[in-house]
Amino acid sequence: MLMATPAPIATDDVEDVSAILLRRLRLLDRVSGGEAEVLRHAIQRVELVDADKVLIAAGTPLKRSVLLLDGFLARYKELPDGARQITDIHVPGDFVDLHGFLLKSIEHDVASLTAARVAYVPHTALTAITEHEPHLARLLWLTTLIDAAMQREHLLSIGRRSAVARVAHLFCELYCRMASVGLAENHSFTMQITQLDLADTTGLTSVHVNRMLRKLRDDGLMTFRNGLVELHDFTGLTEAAGFDPSYLTIASEPR
Amino acid sequence: MLMATPAPIATDDVEDVSAILLRRLRLLDRVSGGEAEVLRHAIQRVELVDADKVLIAAGTPLKRSVLLLDGFLARYKELPDGARQITDIHVPGDFVDLHGFLLKSIEHDVASLTAARVAYVPHTALTAITEHEPHLARLLWLTTLIDAAMQREHLLSIGRRSAVARVAHLFCELYCRMASVGLAENHSFTMQITQLDLADTTGLTSVHVNRMLRKLRDDGLMTFRNGLVELHDFTGLTEAAGFDPSYLTIASEPR
DNA sequence: CGTTAAATTGAAGATCGTCAACCAAGGTGG
């Protein structure tokens, strides 16, 4: 993962690039060697992007989709008055705008929250997968459905949870997602995003997020400082959040 | 559609049953005669349900998916304290829990808001479509992606819009969706849901929804009484809502 | 009619936002 202190990043190791996606898909179902090979060939180019760059502007016609390898991306919508709502925060291994494959253009922006490394998959390759690899196609479809499940949990948070619970819930979810791809352990991970990003995700103001983080810190549940997330009392945090990860961990049955 | 005053409902006209889904899909792309035939055979049973019935409880293993023919269904999540958040309101023609096909079980409940008529599609038929009808499979996938796009707009509403705007936006969206399947015209449609349902959708209380409806009525924008929705000043309402329907009307390109 | 669910309105209070000031850290240029 990208560190606060610069770390060497391989930019063209395609083998490694497909690995994180495979790891993700294999949490959902068996992926055959042939399918893995098809995925490997579908991934075209690797690019580095700085923090706070718009990768995809709403409405742009799309011919390829973005796979996130390192760093954090966000999808968000904006109101005329400038208010921003982040609908999804993406972690490495996420097929960020796979839905753009069939939507042809997306109605929201995609931007980097931190420096990031991404790969591109042309839509022609995805069409071919739906034509010749139905099982793999179902798995890719499934990843977009899990995205939607996370959006629904997000709706529950913003619509019905208190401000503290929203912030706590977000970190519970991010920890689980990071851990599932091997980027978090011991209830800790690094994430160089701002409190304003958290506010735009939780539907709060940065001022209020700051107060809620302070409360969580005072209660000994977690800290978030300098991009380091530490969940000191994970059980207590999940209770404060009303967090139940079942929407993330899908029962493993053949698809 | 189901009326306040009972209307005759055909319960076994399978031809008619596939028609509303076809109409929906044909808004998105060309559907061949062969594909239409496959869909017709995929639809198995038609059932009537009363208002306020849980059709699918969260976590139940699923072997079939629900197609809504008449009336209104909702998908929602609940908090331990009983607070409810509706994530999606479904209108006739919606493939309500198509995502249950690959998720195998869904993490939220599906219930009827009004009396409704539904049809079932077995998952074996859907698997067959992904195996033998890739283009049709892409169209079905696309409908789940449009659901997710509506959820994102919903997130923007709850996270960043004022209470009046949220209510106004919801009715703008429902009108457009009803009109697209021929169930609304002249900026009016019938919908026998309660103000509590609206509250659980918009993340407000029923008391506050009531006040916002009053404001919209006083401003001459719309009325909602006895299940009759009338958008007296649609332009004004879209302005109050910040409504832009582009997330619903997908550019028609081959998929 | 009597009963129930839903809508309506008022009054009071809590949560969260706004405004404003200040601090800390890191980068830049004179």
Place this chain on the structure above:
DNA sequence: CCACCTTGGTTGACGATCTTCAATTTAACG
């Protein structure tokens, strides 16, 4: 090398929006 500039974080005071509580009205229905 250090002033200074920018970005992000922190805190307090105050106010607005929305919730809560409660009472009353309306509508639907046997």
